[in-house]
Structures are given as structure tokens and as C-alpha cells.
Amino acid sequence: MESTAEAKYAAFEEKVERTIFVDNLSPQVTEPVLKKALDQFGTVVSVSFIPNYLETLSIPSCALVEMENSEKAKKVISSITQFPFMMAGMPRPVRARLAEAEMFDDRPVKPGRKIHCHWLDPSDPDFEVAKKLKLVTRKHATEASFLLKQQLDREEKLHKQQAETLKANFKKYEMIVGVLGDKTAQNLAGHYGMRVSDDS
Amino acid sequence: MVQANEIESIGFKWGKKRGIGGKKKDVQFYESFTYDDVEYALYDSVYIYADGETEPYIGKLIKIWENSDKTKKVKILWFFRPCEISNFLEADKAVENELFLASGEGVGLANVNPLEPIAGKCNVVCISKDSRNPQPSYEEIEMADFIFYRTFDVGHRVITDKIDDKIAGIDVRFLLNSVSIQKPSAVPKPDSNDKEIIGNAVVAGVVDKNVSGKPLKLDDSSTDASTKENSVSRENKAAIMTSVKQKSGLGKKPDSYTNSRSDNEEIAHLKTALVKQKSSLGEKHASKSGVELAEMAKITKWESMSNDKITSRSKDNVSSESKASSIPAIEIHAEKKGKATKDSVRSSDRPSKLANFDDSVKASVNGRNTLQKLNLDSGGSDAKALDRTTTASDDKSKRKLTKNPSWTENISLKKTKLDEKLTKHAIGQLLEASPREASNSVSKTTDQKVEVTRRPEADKSKWFKMPPWEERMQNAHAEGRLVLLQNLDPSYTSAEVEDIVWHAFKENCTAKMIQRTAFSSPHSGQAFVIFKTSEAAEIAVEKLDESCLMLSNGRPLVGSIATLSFPGKPSTFFGHIYIDKLRLQMQREMKEAVSTSHCSQPNTIEYDMAMDWCLLQERTDLEWKHLYKQQGQELRKLKANLKSK
Numbered sequence: 155m156e157s158t159a160e161a162k163y164a165a166f167e168e169k170v171e172r173t174i175f176v177d178n179l180s181p182q183v184t185e186p187v188l189k190k191a192l193d194q195f196g197t198v199v200s201v202s203f204i205p206n207y208l209e210t211l212s213i214p215s216c217a218l219v220e221m222e223n224s225e226k227a228k229k230v231i232s233s234i235t236q237f238p239f240m241m242a243g244m245p246r247p248v249r250a251r252l253a254e255a256e257m258f259d260d261r262p263v264k265p266g267r268k269i270h271c272h273w274l275d276p277s278d279p280d281f282e283v284a285k286k287l288k289l290v291t292r293k294h295a296t297e298a299s300f301l302l303k304q305q306l307d308r309e310e311k312l313h314k315q316q317a318e319t320l321k322a323n324f325k326k327y328e329m330i331v332g333v334l335g336d337k338t339a340q341n342l343a344g345h346y347g348m349r350v351s352d353d354s
Numbered sequence: 355m356v357q358a359n360e361i362e363s364i365g366f367k368w369g370k371k372r373g374i375g376g377k378k379k380d381v382q383f384y385e386s387f388t389y390d391d392v393e394y395a396l397y398d399s400v401y402i403y404a405d406g407e408t409e410p411y412i413g414k415l416i417k418i419w420e421n422s423d424k425t426k427k428v429k430i431l432w433f434f435r436p437c438e439i440s441n442f443l444e445a446d447k448a449v450e451n452e453l454f455l456a457s458g459e460g461v462g463l464a465n466v467n468p469l470e471p472i473a474g475k476c477n478v479v480c481i482s483k484d485s486r487n488p489q490p491s492y493e494e495i496e497m498a499d500f501i502f503y504r505t506f507d508v509g510h511r512v513i514t515d516k517i518d519d520k521i522a523g524i525d526v527r528f529l530l531n532s533v534s535i536q537k538p539s540a541v542p543k544p545d546s547n548d549k550e551i552i553g554n555a556v557v558a559g560v561v562d563k564n565v566s567g568k569p570l571k572l573d574d575s576s577t578d579a580s581t582k583e584n585s586v587s588r589e590n591k592a593a594i595m596t597s598v599k600q601k602s603g604l605g606k607k608p609d610s611y612t613n614s615r616s617d618n619e620e621i622a623h624l625k626t627a628l629v630k631q632k633s634s635l636g637e638k639h640a641s642k643s644g645v646e647l648a649e650m651a652k653i654t655k656w657e658s659m660s661n662d663k664i665t666s667r668s669k670d671n672v673s674s675e676s677k678a679s680s681i682p683a684i685e686i687h688a689e690k691k692g693k694a695t696k697d698s699v700r701s702s703d704r705p706s707k708l709a710n711f712d713d714s715v716k717a718s719v720n721g722r723n724t725l726q727k728l729n730l731d732s733g734g735s736d737a738k739a740l741d742r743t744t745t746a747s748d749d750k751s752k753r754k755l756t757k758n759p760s761w762t763e764n765i766s767l768k769k770t771k772l773d774e775k776l777t778k779h780a781i782g783q784l785l786e787a788s789p790r791e792a793s794n795s796v797s798k799t800t801d802q803k804v805e806v807t808r809r810p811e812a813d814k815s816k817w818f819k820m821p822p823w824e825e826r827m828q829n830a831h832a833e834g835r836l837v838l839l840q841n842l843d844p845s846y847t848s849a850e851v852e853d854i855v856w857h858a859f860k861e862n863c864t865a866k867m868i869q870r871t872a873f874s875s876p877h878s879g880q881a882f883v884i885f886k887t888s889e890a891a892e893i894a895v896e897k898l899d900e901s902c903l904m905l906s907n908g909r910p911l912v913g914s915i916a917t918l919s920f921p922g923k924p925s926t927f928f929g930h931i932y933i934d935k936l937r938l939q940m941q942r943e944m945k946e947a948v949s950t951s952h953c954s955q956p957n958t959i960e961y962d963m964a965m966d967w968c969l970l971q972e973r974t975d976l977e978w979k980h981l982y983k984q985q986g987q988e989l990r991k992l993k994a995n996l997k998s999k
Contacts, residue, residue, distance in 0.1 A: 180929075204869045207918060214927060236953075238954040245930075247964045255845065256870035261847055269905065271904065271906075272903070273903055273904075278997075279997045280904070284910035287841070288902070291841040292912060295875070298873065298981065304977075323959060
């Protein structure tokens with residue numbers, strides 16, 4: 155019994171090592187998309203998305219991708235980190251890092267660990283401290299969700315800003331294409347005695 | 355319950371043959387067999403001992419045979435305990451001793467098992483109003499170990515109160531109450547002996563007809579040699595019933611002697627009486643001659659024996675409990691003897707039965723926590739009975755006084771001997787015994803550190819696949835049964851969280867640790883817990899809020915009713931920009947080629963923008979790191995104040 159639990163946990167740890175955690179994924183990224191995208195670096199064994207039950211905000215989705223071995227996993231991470239990697243959209247790159255055991259849903263119980271629990275008596279000197287700890291826990295959770303909101307706000311801001319830039323850029327190019335298309339550019343060039351270089 | 359190691363040495367005999375089957379006609383089917391001196395017949399309900407299970411399985415024998423290689427097999431149609439299928443019970447409440455008959459088709463309906471793990475007969479009564487079901491009497495239901503009226507379809511996994519015509523190929527009439535089940539429990543014709551007991555009961559003014567009927571039934575089954583092994587557990591139940599009712603009756607008797615006596619003392623006194631009576635029973639059994647008066651004298655002598663004996667007795671918790679339950683029966687007997695000297699032959703017969711009955715109680719006490727509970731409950735009724743003074747019982751005791759003056763004398767003598775401390779001690783142990791038994795290992799005293807182990811009911815429903823977590827979670831959320839736990843060690847697994855909840859609240863639940871993502875706190879793990887009812891969820895949250903459940907490493911658990919963001923695809927995603935005019939075209943491309951993913955080249959506008967995103971990412975990462983570092987420090991500072999680690 156003991157040994158099988160340990161063997162199971164060891165197998166799990168190996169799995170953790172060959173798995174990468176990918177986030178900043180668009181909701182449009184589905185399992186086949188992800189699989190296809192990462193197949194170019196090595197064989198993808200399995201993909202599982204980590205659901206977001208907690209945040210009411212829509213945060214980018216993330217997933218665990220199991221590669222065939224840990225070397226391949228590291229290779230994927232280095233490739234993706236080196237060059238911004240686009241998946242199902244531009245220009246926000248996805249991000250990859252090594253997976254951690256806590257990211258897995260079906261992780262086995264770590265063998266040999268003992269958990270103790272007891273109800274504290276109100277007269278216990280620790281009771282007040284525990285109360286404070288509970289408050290702090292709640293506070294921290296609120297802080298974290300606040301930071302997450304901030305982060306999303308900033309992302310939105312960047313998104314809008316880039317959308318503006320892109321729109322401006324697009325408008326510019328559209329105009330250029332337009333002027334070139336309706337001979338306005340050539341007329342103007344002739345008017346000012348300039349040589350339009352593209353056709354020889 | 356029969357222990358596993360005893361099984362080997364226990365006698366086995368085949369009963370009535372049924373037919374021959376199998377490919378080579380080498381399989382002999384049987385209708386009945388005797389095992390461990392218990393006769394089992396087809397369609398009997400039995401306990402099946404299973405390795406690693408705290409509670410035995412319960413099923414019905416639907417086929418019995420012996421293979422050519424002499425292996426004995428039984429096919430068993432299963433009953434489900436409510437806890438085994440609790441996930442499908444949802445809002446439906448199950449009675450404590452309710453079972454569900456397996457039906458439909460699929461895994462878990464019936465199994466071929468070796469015969470050896472059968473651990474005893476089980477009295478299961480069908481209380482379905484179905485017309486095919488011979489209706490059980492009130493006594494039968496009272497006496498049943500378990501009842502059932504619903505079935506659980508193992509294929510569709512639904513609970514229904516409709517019973518199919520055929521289950522596992524067996525006509526359902528065999529599976530419901532059979533005529534043969536009804537027979538032994540039919541009320542026997544009262545003979546002079548029986549009348550006497552009833553008369554006695556009436557005088558006592560407490561024992562109602564039902565109860566007085568029960569000991570009779572017991573007698574009935576044990577006198578008859580062939581039905582002697584009428585299920586052990588059934589005798590138990592009857593014993594419990596009698597003990598509960600009778601105890602309250604007994605409370606009255608001392609009333610006539612003294613008013614100040616507490617019923618606590620009463621119990622202790624009964625115990626001493628019992629200790630000695632047991633041996634007296636053995637004697638009686640051997641001699642088979644009923645010299646009542648001499649016996650009475652004996653009893654009284656024993657009662658007044660030294661106090662040391664009482665304490666030593668009460669130390670032995672479990673056995674004393676089981677004995678306590680047999681007291682009333684013996685008391686009845688004693689009363690009867692006091693009156694009926696003429697009926698010597700018959701009454702001397704009785705002790706042997708009582709001895710049997712006593713054994714059975716002892717044997718089963720391990721498995722039956724309810725026994726202890728019931729005994730404890732009876733304490734309350736004792737008190738009530740004590741308050742009342744009825745002329746009837748007065749009369750009776752007076753009569754007794756005249757008949758056997760030495761007895762009463764001795765009792766009052768002993769009464770004075772019993773000092774407060776001693777009785778308290780005995781009672782304390784008595785009270786302690788049952789919670790200890792019931793909760794298997796954990797008692798809920800506040801300051802006791804408890805190691806979280808696997809809860810007993812865990813993994814019971816491994817036969818069935820659960821509906822997907824999300825569905826269950828959303829249902830639970832809608833019904834207010836979903837609780838969010840915080841400040842868990844992030845490395846706990848869902849199963850461990852379930853165990854913690856089990857130990858802290860004695861509630862079964864399903865839990866799921868929230869998987870860590872890039873933003874998760876390294877300090878506080880979170881988990882969703884689905885409770886069975888919204889009440890349980892609210893109680894748990896309230897309790898966590900008001901008092902503190904301390905986990906390992908100084909983590910007080912934080913709980914709240916969860917608010918859920920419905921999982922599903924989030925609608926917005928920042929960072930992917932489309933030019934509206936080109937969007938249509940883009941989407942078409944997306945459909946055609948799944949992979950538009952690529953590494954950005956450094957000479958594009960896309961690359962520039964991607965760099966912006968990377969910058970932002972780095973910045974937020976730093977912020978998170980900083981936040982969690984700060985929170986960690988804060989926690990460490992607070993935890994330093996904890997006295998105990």
C-alpha cells in the first residue's frame with residue numbers, strides 16, 4: 155500500500171516535469187489549436203485546460219500541456235520565451251513556464267504526509283491570533299483580486315492603445331493604397347516633378 | 355458479526371438440493387445451506403464481509419451452487435446503503451436504516467461471490483406499498499435491521515420507488531417479503547407462560563404490548579432447533595427494544611424503595627446485578643431446575659458485593675454496554691420467577707435462552723453502534739419513569755417484599771454502600787463508550803489534536819461515475835451548498851480536503867482544490883466543497899467563522915458560501931486585435947487552418963506590439979511577486995505569535 159502510493163506519486167512527479175503551463179491564451183484557443191501549435195516543437199501527449207471558477211472577471215485562459223519528455227518541455231518553453239509566440243490571434247504572445255504539482259487537478263496524495271486539525275478553544279491564547287490570521291487571509295484574497303483587476307484594466311488599456319495605433323496604421327496604409335490606386339499619387343508626382351520609383 | 359478468522363473453523367453443511375447445471379452438468383445448485391450454525395436459504399438477506407470495509411455489504415442470495423472443484427459460490431443481488439449512493443440521493447432523505455435494492459442492469463447489480471465471506475443473516479423488510487409485497491406487520495418493521503422500499507437502478511443511476519417485475523432475472527416476488535419471512539415473526543399463541551409476562555408488564559405499567567411480544571418471539575425462535583439461528587442481529591434489535599423500554603420500567607421499581615436515588619445509580623446497580631447474574635444464568639442452565647427463591651437470594655447477595663467489582667466492570671466499556679442491554683431481559687425473568695414458582699420447568703428453560711441471547715448481543719456489539727446509542731437514550735426515559743409513581747408498581751414491589759424480603763433488604767443496603775464518586779465514574783465511562791464507538795476514532799473535544807485520516811465512508815461509490823464536477827458544482831451553487839474554503843495548504847489534494855471536512859464537521863462532501871494558476875497565492879490554497887445540504891453548508895461556514903479550525907502549520911481554515919463565476923468561455927480577451935474590415939476574412943482563414951500560430955519576426959508591427967505586451971507582463975509579474983512576498987511576511991509575523999505550532 156505504502157509503496158504503491160509512493161510509486162504513484164513518483165510517476166506523478168515525472169509527469170509534472172514534462173508538463174508545461176501555458177497562459178495568456180485567448181478563449182478561442184481550443185485543445186486542437188493548442189496541440190497543433192505546440193506540435194511543431196515536440197509531440198504533445200495531452201492538453202487540459204485549467205478552468206476558472208473563482209474570478210468573476212474574464213481572465214485569459216490557461217492550460218497544462220504534457221509533452222513526451224521533460225527535455226521537450228524545456229525546449230518549448232525556451233522557444234516560446236525567445237520569440238513572442240502568437241496563437242489564434244495577434245499581437246499578445248502566449249507565455250509558457252514549467253508546471254507545478256499544485257496546478258494538477260488529479261494529483262495523488264503525497265505519501266507520508268499527516269494532516270492535523272483541531273478546533274481551537276476560545277480561551278486558547280492562539281484563538282485571537284487565529285482570528286487575525288483568518289482576517290489576513292481574507293484581506294490577502296481581496297488584495298490579490300484587486301491586483302488582478304488592476305492587471306486586467308491595464309491590459310485593456312494597452313489593448314485599446316494598440317488598437318488605436320493599429321487603426322491609425324491601417325488608415326495610413328489604406329490611404330496610401332488609395333492614393334496609389336486612383337492615380338492621385340502619379341498626378342501629384344508629375345505636378346511636382348518627382349519620380350515615382352516603383353515602376354521602372 | 356462473525357470475524358473473518360473464525361470462518362475457517364466453522365461448520366458447513368449443504369441443505370436442500372435444487373438442480374444440476376453448468377456445461378458439463380457438474381454444477382450442483384442448492385436451495386439452502388448451513389454455515390456457522392446458521393441456516394441460509396435462497397433469497398435470504400445476508401451480510402457480506404468485505405476486506406477493508408468498516409461496514410459489511412448487504413445483499414440477497416439469489417443463487418447458491420457448488421462447482422465441480424468444490425468451490426462454493428453464491429450470487430448476490432446487492433442492497434445499497436444510503437451512503438454508498440449519496441450522490442444520487444441529493445435532496446431525498448433516507449431513513450437511517452434504509453437500504454436500496456439494486457435494479458436495472460449494469461455494474462453493481464449482482465455479483466458471484468465465494469460463499470465464505472457471508473457474515474450473518476440480515477433482517478431486511480420491504481415496506482413498499484406495492485401490491486406484490488406482503489405487507490409487514492408493525493412488529494416486523496420495528497424488528498428489522500433494515501428496511502427498503504426504493505430501488506436503485508444501477509444502469510440509469512436513479513432512485514425510484516417502483517419495483518420492476520424482474521430484477522437480475524429473478525421474479526420480484528421472491529425479493530420482496532416472502533411468506534417464509536413472515537412466519538417466524540407472526541405473534542405466537544400465548545400460552546400460560548406468555549400471559550404471565552404480559553401480566554407482569556402491565557403491572558410494571560411501562561412495557562407495552564409490542565415490547566412484551568418481542569421477548570416471546572425470541573423464545574419462539576430459540577426453542578425451535580431448526581430456526582434457532584434466526585438471525586443474530588434480529589435478536590439484537592429485539593434486545594435493544596426491550597432494553598430501552600424496560601429500563602424505563604425499571605426506573606420505577608427503586609422508586610418504591612427510595613426517592614432520592616438517581617437513575618445513574620440505578621444503572622450502576624443494574625450492572626452489578628448483571629455481572630453476577632450472568633454466572634448465575636450459567637448455573638441455572640446447567641442445573642435446569644428452577645429453585646426460584648434460592649436464586650433470588652443469590653442475586654441479592656451479588657448485588658451487595660463489593661464496589662470494586664463495579665468499577666472493574668465498568669472499565670470494560672464495550673462488554674459492559676452489551677451487558678447493560680441484557681439486564682432488562684434478565685430482570686423480567688427474575689420478576690417472573692419471583693411470582694411464578696409453580697411454572698418451574700418452563701422458567702428454568704428460559705435462562706438458557708437468555709444466555710444464548712446474551713452471547714449474541716456480545717458478538718454483535720462491535721458492529722452495532724446503534725446499540726450503544728439506544729442504551730444511552732434510555733437514560734432519559736429512566737429519569738422520567740423515576741418521577742412517576744404508580745400504585746401498580748408499588749403494589750408489585752409490595753408483593754415482592756412479602757415474597758422475598760431478603761432481596762429488597764439487600765438492595766437498600768447496597769444503595770447506601772454506593773458512594774457518589776463511584777457511580778459517577780461508572781456513568782462517565784458508560785457515556786464515553788458510545789461516542790467513541792460511533793465516531794470510530796475521533797471525538798470532537800475542543801482541544802484535542804486530531805490526525806486527519808481517511809474517513810470511513812470514503813470511496814464507497816467507486817462503482818459509479820459521478821456527473822461532471824461542473825454540473826454538480828453549479829447545482830450546488832444554485833442550492834447554496836457550495837462552500838469556498840481558504841487558507842488551505844496549497845499542496846493539499848481534493849481528497850485530503852474531503853477528509854478534513856469529514857473530521858471537522860462529520861459531514862460527507864465532495865471537494866475540489868482550485869488549481870494553481872499564474873496568479874494564485876502561494877500562501878493560501880482554495881477549495882470548493884459541495885455539502886449535502888445547504889443547512890450543513892451554512893452551519894459549517896458559521897462554525898468556521900465563529901470558532902477556529904486549526905490545520906497543520908498554524909492555518910486556521912476560512913470558509914464562505916461561494917459565489918461562482920460560471921465557467922464557460924470568457925467573452926472578452928485583451929490583446930488580440932483585429933482590423934474590422936479584415937476580420938471576416940480572418941475568421942474564414944481561422945476555420946480553414948487551425949494553426950495560425952507562429953513566432954513573431956522582429957521586423958513587424960506585430961513584434962513591436964508583442965514587446966509591449968511582454969513588458970506589461972513583466973511588470974505585472976513583478977507586482978504579483980511583490981504582493982505575495984509582502985503577504986508572506988505579514989503572515990509570518992502573525993504566526994510567530996502562535997503559542998503552539
